[in-house]
Amino acid sequence: MSTTVSAKRLAKALASHNIFAEREGNILRVQSTLRSDVRAEILLPDSLPLEAKAVSQLLAFAGMRHPHGGHVCRACATPDFHPGAPVPVGSILVTNHDFVVPESIGRDINCGMRLHVIDVPLERFLAHKERLVALLKGDLLEAARNVPTTPAAMTALFSDGLGAFWRAMRNTREGLFAHIDFAQVEAETTRLFAASHIAGNAHYAPEALQDTRRGLLRDPGLATLGAGNHFCEFQYVSQVLDRHRAFELGVRPGQLALMVHSGSRDVGSYIGTRWMDRAKAEWPTGVKHPESGLYGLCGPLAAEYLTAMHAAAHYADANRALIVELVRQRIRQVFGDQSMPLVCDVPHSIVLSEAGGNVHRKGATPAHAGQPLLIPGSMGDDSYLLDGLGHERWASSASHGAGRAVSRMEMAWKSKHDADAGAQRQFECITLREERRIEEAPGAYKPIGPVIESQVEEGLVRPIAKLSPLLTFKA
Template sequence: MFSRIDRYRWSFQDSHLPEVTLFAGENVAFDQRAVRELRQMLEVQGTMNRWSSHAPEAFPEGAGLQKVVLTPDFHKAKGIPVGTVVQTRGFLLPQAVGNDVGCGMRLHTTSLTAEQVLGHQKALIPKLRRMFFEAGRNIPMNRLQREALLREGLLGLMDTTPRSLQEGLWQLFHDQDLTHEAEHTESLGSRRARNTLGLEDFLGQRDFTRDGQIGSLGGGNHFVEIQRVKNILHPGIAHAWGLRKDQVVVMVHSGSVSVGYTCASMIREHLSRLYPAGLVHPRNQLYPVPNAEVHEETVLQNWDALNAGCNFATANRLMLALMVRAVFQDLEMPTDFPLLYDATHNMIWEEDGTYIHRKGATPARGFEAMQNTPFRFTGEPVLVPGSMGTSSFVLAGLGLREALSSASHGAGRVLSRGQAMQGSTQDLDDLLRQHRVVTPVDFARTRPDVAREKLKELLQEAPDAYKNIQAIMETLQGAQIAQPVAELEPLITVKG
């Protein structure tokens, strides 16, 4: 079981397992269900050992689990807890990423003030609802663009989108400083996939047609939020990043929607074909992918699927942000809209001969690791949203190797979705009105029974279902994982 090392760290004690460290301060709620799920996940070491004994050539020498880090928002998910970082050598564990391949966070700064935005809220809220949920978005794409996006990410999309394409959101796309966009996106928003196998339905026609996937918010805890900079916590870094008190910013949390799900399904199919027929299948249904020459093609197929899904997720967040800018422009609120940072928190990274798998954990690298980026003097921007109606935070990564340079991607659940749905819809209704939450349902105009059903669904994301974001911040700062830079408060939240 876990034993406390110090004020911010726990150690998982088991002589047969790799080093496991949980970062959680005294005020961070503990999820016992996630601990049981963690134990099941760690059985992948035994799966690898059995496979290696059956076929010694499958795994390179020294293969195995190296280290596991659990961030403060550690909580039960499906198969592998959210807030888990797994370091392996000699094999990939693609299922550690989950179905929402490439899910991540994005933050744009603006030249608007909270007073300007709230002065337009009466018109802003219905325009946001139309843009996000009533077919208001217009993002025509052709097959060439879609294929380049999947195979080469943001850089591929830039190369295949002519400036003459000005319809819908493309005018705003060209209005962005696209070089800045790429430089302020983790991995330039461009991971190379050799092909788009299995994604033929997404590629669509050769002619320009409205795209049915990109610009999709998704459900669960995904959101687009217009926020105000409430407090500056590190003036020097805030100034370098263009953050100032009372400024309006736009935060996006979303992923790869059905494209990512398709990619994850392809990965599961690859794994089922790869596992030796003579071995008992693992109880946890988690399959390592040996990084040996005999399995090279399967490894590459997994990378293709992961990279394509991640590329789509990054572009999806870009379009979701531009949808907000389009609404601002429509209401005659022109604004600068530079990207501060975009980073995924569901992906695999190759580092120093090992693989770092992050599920619901965001990179938090220090300035040394960011030397070839605009963040070489500050460390990597870390975006940590709170629960609905609470503060979010911008931090600077400190590159703590003990934490595998990883931080929380949010507050983390304390109640399951089923438990949360037993809460009071009246309390949630009051919260939605107080915090200006835009949903597909206009509660002022819809039928009472439809409104009640939507409220029950939204109870899954009620603040009481999540850990205290201040306790998460205390741990990240106290453990020297990341330095808080600014606190953001919600003005208007868009949720699917």
């Protein structure tokens, strides 16, 4: 069930999956017919597709309990909602403060978005695009980057965050770090999302990246995009929708922009896997295991997980910042001195301790009042810079993108059997893997318009600027 259907047909289709559903405007309320206490709300216009599998996954998520007292306070989902493995993307789960679900964000801890603006006229950028693409293709796709780090800097990063990493690397003038403006990058840490300043603990991070017997390290995962829907995209500010707020953030009409979407790579996998395994191993002996396969952690273990998670989150911050630095140095090489200031950097796969409990966001972005955030469209669609409005009903959250409408497998099938599959919105994708152009084509995603409009109407966000794509790098 992935096409627009009437409310009556939708309710009937979900009922066959033991789900009761009723719609009120853009909000779909769902409840398990097997457990009356398991319910959730989905912000989803009826023009957007919905899969029963995603709803079943959300209710399994919402129904989690722990024998030692962990429970779910609220479950909801944003308009980019679609099935995940095993937690649906676009879902938000609020638990009591002593309970966490490592599986909720899995291995790609602190996957997120980073936005910079570039003061190069569009015409000049297009005139020199081929040279820039050739340089960045080596850095972003062909492993030509030179990003040496020290064990001490990595330990500082895992424990204290990106600011500590920059300070520890100041005297390592090799490779990428030989040309970094450390005063600028350290100042930019003040624009990171608030959670980036929460302490982690290097004890939970890979020992190989902190081995003091080694000199310089060259971590194969650092400053890399990763696969799937991750990207590095050049855009331009096609419309300013809130002139005063855009001015505060340093955004002007016609500016170029760089948006990076990536996460914690191998470090996130290392930490996430261990804690998902531990949640299962710590399940009380003699107690029936949950049918959903989702396991939580209670009490001191929940707090310990959050500390370990923040170590991986810091790595994701550094990963995005270093990808940007690769681009910034190439921009300066081609166009001369450019500061490329940071506008914002926000997570969308993280667990955060907030006033109402532990908020688990899987493919959902924090949208607290006055907090800038990013909602990208597909490679052929616009992206948006917005302010959060702190809507309590949706746990101060917003979508992290448009959301998939067609699976990667189905897109691959269409490319071989549907002659019209390629007749979609225009886009330019720089990649070494042809399957990326197919799997991540604009037609694989929901249209960004209804996704944004429904969240604006519901009062989750306020648009600041619209950014239109120029070219996208995908690994």
